[in-house]
Amino acid sequence: MTNVQQFHLPDVGEGLTEAEIVTWLVAAGDVVEVNQILVEIETAKSLVELPSPFAGEVTELHAEPGDTVEVGKPIISIATAGATTPTPSIPEARPATEDEPKLLVGYGAKETSGRRRRRGAATPAPAAATPAPAAATPAPAAATPAPAAVRSGPVRCKPPVRKLAKVLGVDLAEVTPTGLDGIVTRADVLAASTKTPDVMPPPAVAESSVDEIRIPIKGVRKHTAAAMVSSAFTAPHVTEFVTLDITATMELRERLASRRDMKDVKLSPLTFIARAFLRAMERTPSSNSRWDEEAQEIVQLRDINLGIAAATPRGLVVPNIRAAQRLSLAELADAIADLATTARAGRTTPEAMSHGTATISNFGVFGVDTGTPILNPGETVILGVGTISRRPWVVGEGVDERIEPRWVTTLALSFDHRVMDGQQGSELLADTAAVLRDPALAVL
Missing domain, CATH: 3.30.559.10 (Chloramphenicol acetyltransferase-like domain)
Structure with a gap:
């Protein structure tokens, strides 16, 4: 039995009311562990990393990079194995039980000693408890030169890379990943593209006319x-x-x-x-x-x-x-x-x-x-x-x-x-x- 848990944007300090999603480090279909870094957000004061309060499979991202989200709003859904008590709006306030790994103490500057777990590096047990339908495995996977262990699940890549692949018309299932842990990189997408590589997503800054550039204040x-x-x-x-x-x-x-x-x-x-x-x-x-x-x-x-x-x-x-x-x-x-x-x-x-x-x-x-x-x-x-x-x-x-x-x-x-x-x-x-x-x- 699985239960879909929502992780709500926490107040990471000083009574902040909102934050901007900068970079997702996971995607729908990824298996994550407790304390694995999910996303980088930019508050009114600094860049902060948010760890996962749940172990399971990511089912949905509720915000895109560049979106501003209010504290208490859901940002990601994770399917966990077994019946779990729903998390409160501010997850860091929830005490951990004896059987549950404690969350990271505080948010902010990351350690450089390798504490961060990479996407998809979870043990296979959670994945076995939540089997994916047969259609989730791309048909041409057998013909893909990547190792079977890398191509057995959803394509792993960051949202900006997915967006670039969409713009260039690249099928990510056909791309050979060269990143760590089988992650498809920007270079992999460009190498697989048949279009000219200068076709890029539009910049985040909106141009209202040829005479001015508007930059969001956030x-x-x-x-x-x-x-x-x-x-x-x-x-x-x-x-x-x-x-x-x-x-x-x-x-x-x-x-x-x-x-x-x-x-x-x-x-x-x-x-x-x-x-x-x-x-x-x-x-x-x-x-x-x-x-x-x-x-x-x-x-x-x-x-x-x-x-x-x-x-x-x-x-x-x-x-x-x-x-x-x-x-x-x-x-x-x-x-x-x-x-x-x-x-x-x-x-x-x-x-x-x-x-x-x-x-x-x-x-x-x-x-x-x-x-x-x-x-x-x-x-x-x-x-x-x-x-x-x-x-x-x-x-x-x-x-x-x-x-x-x-x-x-x-x-x-x-x-x-x-x-x-x-x-x-x-x-x-x-x-x-x-x-x-x-x-x-x-x-x-």
């Missing part, structure tokens, strides 16, 4: 836009600037980079700027606070969860480093490097972007001298870092005054004027600049 871009509008019209922003000589910090960076214990540490200038900012924030406690409108209170926080704004193909994300003020210079450098690598790969989890208390935006990497950064919602301060370049600078005093080439940058500090007044904001920025001019001040 995912990270949609979330960022809403958050920035809310922040700009909720917190009264004040932005102050300082241009300074950071030659001493750059020279310290070179000396530390040559140390044997630092040879594997990526000591970027941003690491030293972050360290100076953290030190200044510790000396200005009001900067690590949030405005509680409902309680009419200013809440000062013990730890500084430092966010680093990162530009990704899906838009701006701001993951944060927890209790960053407690880290050594090497630990802070490693944390920033790991954060950037994860963000560029699109694997930042919603949890990593929650509970930030302050942010640094390094727009200097784009060759920009300065700007007016907008506060991350719920935070009181954000530091913008301009490009670091060699410029002529006046050094010395009196008869020793001269012009020399120095390392110079501009810092821009935006703060919430409800929480900090002008004096506190100015002192925070001046203290950050002072530590960068003379790194020895960090020990005070």
